[in-house]
Amino acid sequence: MFFEEHTGLHIDDQRYRGSGTSKANRMRGFWTVEPDHVVARVLLAMIAHATEYECVPADMDDALFADVHRIIARLNQNPSSPVPEVDAFTASVNELDFEAAAKHIRTAIEQNEPATAWIACTCFR
Template sequence: MAELSYQEKKIVKDSLIQQGYVLDFSNNSFNNFVADVTKINIDDPKYSEDNSGSKGQRLLKFIELESDYVVGILLKALYDELVQYNNNHGKPKDGGYYELYSKMYMRLISGGNVVEHIDAIQANNDDKDFNSLAKLIRESIEKNEPEAALDRLHTFLIKFLKELCNSYGVAFTKDETVNALYGKYIKIIREKKFIESEMSDKIIKFSFQVIDAFNDIRNNKSFAHDNPILNYDESVLIFSNVTAMVKFIQSMEAKHKSVVIAEAEPDWGTF
């Protein structure tokens, strides 16, 4: 059963339904569209109260009865139809209108978590402020507001990489950029031969360019300054790439620390 907020229900009604109709669909084309996308027959009586439901009523009942994921993929499929409908009927909408609609279906498809590895945003030391920062970032994603936390994610990454450099005794300055810190860390793990495949090494090289570009996003597209904020979809993309990289580093560090510990343990079988 899909759970939509009051605002999301209003978006569905205002965007897709007009006097019982769903955009420009006929009964037959609407049934076929929903079946193609979800493999579900929306003409089933359970979606129509007393068997007289309009297309709009059936859509609302479908949303009420089906899972978040199924509703999400249907609303996503209807996005292009919505844009086309508005263009055909002289109803141009600004980016904010479509962004709200996109946020809705992405939240539903992802099960409420639009960034897969958001759990990786954890402080790697006991600093109270660092832990509070990580918590605020995770809360922004839980609220489906990644664009509001880009500057905090940048700050998190700097603190995270400084702690990693500290752990290997790598020197850095107070004002070191995030890409400079990342470069120093990558140099260390290459020297230690933590990277086992050429493909992984190429991905890491590419991620350096991603991290480098993050400085511009923080300075010119986030709440760090009086900026126009980056759009939602690109904010999700940035978050997803950064958190995936952080998750990989955490897994790699944990693996090699466990190896070091195992090698340091005495072999009691030799006594």
């Protein structure tokens, strides 16, 4: 439920079970399969959840916490890597609408704005 709420993905999906079905192995599978920005989104949500429900130890090392946030920031800023999902779009009935949408989506992804690309995807379905 947590992964679905924050990513729309099901952590129990077969594609995350390459190393086994335990929670840790499914999480490792998720990290391997999903793009960096999706992994970063989940990690931020996990931190927020742990903070909200006071699951973070009171004596948590601030340096470690800062390292975690630097890793998440690095996962979020990888605009130079190609996003294979963009090429998965197929043309709709109106070829001009598709071309405009594809151009807008690719630009948003290249500018590291996945949310903008997602909105464009949902508008042109």
